[in-house]
Amino acid sequence: MNKIKKNNICVVGAGPWGRNHIKTLHNLNALGAVVETDIQTVSKLKSDYSYCKYYDNVTEALDDDYDGFIVATPPSSHFTITKKIIEEGKPVLVEKPITLNLEDAVALNKLAKQKKVNLMVGHLLLFHPAFIKINKLLKAGDLGDIQYIYSNRLNLGTFRTDENVFWSFAPHDISLINHFFNEAPLKITSRGIDVLQKNIHDTTITSFKYNNNKMGHIFVSWLHPFKEHRFVIVGSEGMIHFDDSLGNKPLLFYDKKVEFNGLIPTAKSGDIRKIKYPNELPLTNELIYFMSKINNGKIEIANGDSAVEVVKILEIATNSLLRD
Secondary structure, eight states: OOOOSOOOEEEEOOSHHHHHHHHHHHHTTOEEEEEOOOHHHHHHHHHHOTTSEEESSHHHHHTSOOSEEEEOSOGGGHHHHHHHHHHTTOOEEEESSSOSSHHHHHHHHHHHHHHTOOEEEEOGGGGOHHHHHHHHHHHTTTTOSEEEEEEEEEEEOOOOSSSOHHHHHSHHHHHHHHHHHTSOOSEEEEEEEOSSBTTBOSEEEEEEEOGGGOEEEEEEESEEEEEEEEEEEEESSOEEEEETTSTTOOEEEEEEEEEEETTEEEEEEEEEEEOOOOOOOHHHHHHHHHHHTSSSSOOOSSBHHHHHHHHHHHHHHHHHHHHO
16 A cells, blocks of 8 residues: 555554554654643653654644544543544544444444534454455355355453453454455344453354354453464355464465265365465554545445444354353
């Protein structure tokens, strides 16, 4: 993706991920302002980005003329901040999850449509060059019919007190699986354990049933001895494996499938080949896409509708956990 014309973007929240947005926007010549209340953080930012403006609340920032806003505050504050931005008619990209309950997500999406404001959620992996490449392979029919998708997202920490590990780790994978199946699941079942904090699950395994007997599952844990970000797609004509936690981030195509000898299924194994994909930063791709839509069309990838669908799935899975 190429750089676009200069935009003037305000980032709300300068925590670890907010600072990634700030740095990336700076590199894209699009950083206009930062909203942050922590004095030490602001002091450090001013030494690195002295040219941009700083505010300690979003209301003051909205009084000035910015092309768009990015909300990178804790999820519990997303609804209130994003609502203010939408009411002022400003395009907004909200980090995942968009809200911590479905009612608020639906309300923001409805308001954005009423105000004709572009609302986008930070489902970052939809902009990862490896997953963009996978999508092209799927559309070209290289894997045949998709039969099964699974994801493992495992690490030690970071622990949350206002959301369980599924809310914290799984939104990216939910958005990917729905994107590749091009539909929402028909049935969701989740099981897990809450070791550290009651009713805030540390490890979950969630299964999804889709149309035509398709299936997916997501295994997430923040109580795990090593980091693993594994994503696998099984198709009728081949299989794909991507591991974002490995240093070289390999994307592998397995020429493996099942053929029938009469009624007897037989495994057929061929070559394993490495698939090349561009060396691009997902956040750069995401922000370029967001800015390209500010004055030119509506959000199609990671839009408000998909944000609502992901939160709906998160709620159903959590209710399944709490019933277990």
